Amino acid sequence: MFPPTEAAATADQRLRAFLDDNAPTTPCLVVDLATVRENFRSLRAELPGADVLYAVKANPAPEVVAALVAEGSGFDVASTGEVELCLAQGADPSSLSYGNPIKKASDIARAHAAGVRRFTFDSDGDLENLAEHAPGARVACRFLVDAPASGTPFGAKFGCAPEMAARLLRRAAGLGLSVDGAAFHVGSQHTDPAAWVAGIRQAAELGVPMRALNIGGGFPTGYRDPAPPLSEHAAAIRGALAEHFPTPPALVVEPGRAVVATAGVIRTEVVLVSRKSDADEHRWVYLDVGRYSGLAETENEYIAYRLRTAHPGGGDGPVVIAGPTCDGDDVVYQRTPYRLPLALRAGDLVDILDAGAYTASYSSVSFNGFPPLPTLVVG
Known part of the structure; x- marks a missing residue:
């Protein structure tokens, strides 16, 4: 065990007071929005200038989404249901990025009609659907990162081989899409900052123009065992960008767990x-x-x-x-x-x-x- 920070102790007091005063029927989840806001601001402070897209799947409570809209967050959405949820809470369509590379052509068309203009893909089939149903959209290709395993690894479900990603990005430009660059995700609950360093190095080695680099989420939380603080991961990310890119691309991050x-x-x-x-x-x-x-x-x-x-x-x-x-x-x-x-x-x-x-x-x-x-x- 490890002692909680002062902010965490205060949040715990608020949650305990709510539970004790209201005695809700169990089981239930109680979320402290002040902590959500504090965590989001910490991410912004550690990665200044990064485009922070909250991964809605982590906790899609409308109140959480609304609080993050007010903070100026963007949103990583994985379905048209999440698109509609964010828009209903006041998010601007331009702040949404459809990060799921597994989607129906009809879902692409529906999201595009709602104003979503950013998409991630990892295959020829999805790329072709984007060119047809989201013409001119901004796109990033997700590649499989060669990094240490995370606490909850994704396996090979998402992403493609780096050499394939380079080919797909060149093809995307030929299909009239606006190419942002590459994307990767090291897996959820990752406690090794070296994972992001490996991904950034691989992205630089793709040899394609990189206007933006999406490094996903995965920033860990200390549960029963402590986890490295966000500052360690952020320092490793900043150092890797400076080392591997003469002119670093715009940074995009998609935290979920780290926020909520x-x-x-x-x-x-x-x-x-x-x-x-x-x-x-x-x-x-x-x-x-x-x-x-x-x-x-x-x-x-x-x-x-x-x-x-x-x-x-x-x-x-x-x-x-x-x-x-x-x-x-x-x-x-x-x-x-x-x-x-x-x-x-x-x-x-x-x-x-x-x-x-x-x-x-x-x-x-x-x-x-x-x-x-x-x-x-x-x-």
């Missing part, structure tokens, strides 16, 4: 505490939130959240933590060692900290009849 993770807490209730045998040291603690209702990032136990429970200061013991559904995969932590109070009982409240990103947005519609995770907002 620390702004949220999930309040949940213990449904049951049990053992699988009389001799088993481990208790099973079942919460009313699980893999299908907001904790999708615990798949493979990639993200280990900090927990705050009742009965602090007493004895504790090892636990397996699981969700409430009638599904065998709805186990949150079985390999990651967690210890919870021995006094923990059904009905006790548990807070899952730093849970503002990729929780409510991953929640299922109604698996097993459990409703989606609601989002409440402070400030």
